[in-house]
Amino acid sequence: NAGVTQTPKFRVLKTGQSMTLLCAQDMNHEYMYWYRQDPGMGLRLIHYSVGEGTTAKGEVPDGYNVSRLKKQNFLLGLESAAPSQTSVYFCASRRAGSLTMNTEAFFGQGTRLTVV
Amino acid sequence: AQSVTQPDIHITVSEGASLELRCNYSYGATPYLFWYVQSPGQGLQLLLKYFSGDTLVQGIKGFEAEFKRSQSSFNLRKPSVHWSDAAEYFCAVGPLNTGNQFYFGTGTSLTVIP
Numbered sequence: 279n280a281g282v283t284q285t286p287k288f289r290v291l292k293t294g295q296s297m298t299l300l301c302a303q304d305m306n307h308e309y310m311y312w313y314r315q316d317p318g319m320g321l322r323l324i325h326y327s328v329g330e331g332t333t334a335k336g337e338v339p340d341g342y343n344v345s346r347l348k349k350q351n352f353l354l355g356l357e358s359a360a361p362s363q364t365s366v367y368f369c370a371s372r373r374a375g376s377l378t379m380n381t382e383a384f385f386g387q388g389t390r391l392t393v394v
Numbered sequence: 395a396q397s398v399t400q401p402d403i404h405i406t407v408s409e410g411a412s413l414e415l416r417c418n419y420s421y422g423a424t425p426y427l428f429w430y431v432q433s434p435g436q437g438l439q440l441l442l443k444y445f446s447g448d449t450l451v452q453g454i455k456g457f458e459a460e461f462k463r464s465q466s467s468f469n470l471r472k473p474s475v476h477w478s479d480a481a482e483y484f485c486a487v488g489p490l491n492t493g494n495q496f497y498f499g500t501g502t503s504l505t506v507i508p
Binding site: 282311313318319320321322323326336368370382383385386387388 | 398400403430435436437438439440443484495496497498499500501
């Protein structure tokens, strides 16, 4: 059982380049999230999705786009990378429903992105 | 607005000593509170969570946390720290609206010395 898998694990981009981060989960979860982690800032929500074909903005969405064409995949795109987007990116997923239903969030191992 | 504060950026403890990591939250109603641990190079793993009921919550790896409404706190404790506990610890609050996303504190880095 792979859980949440992020691809790639590391990447270096030049300013202005584009790339897509892939998050895949095999737990049939409805909800998926993209976070970025920066020193002293904790994890901040970029975008999230509550189901296939739906996406919504989180706390820091600017400069990013997402797509959820398949339930198991959640893609995070950077159209024109900037040094400010240097960060560690985490994907998470969980079952739908309120958190009282024991719907723990599962995290991927992260993607370390450097924009030079 | 909801928020989570972890006032200690970094803590160093000796192996075998007790540990307490602080977490304060700001939320209009009874929050759902969580502690996650992140080992170096790894994703986040859920240690424990609080929804309601007993204010002392037991988690994995010997951790516990106590919800204190009067202090808006949810501090994480462990009576005897092991070297393998060295990691980054995040407190989080949720759910808040559609999508039920979490809001995280800035994290506390724990170093364990022999």
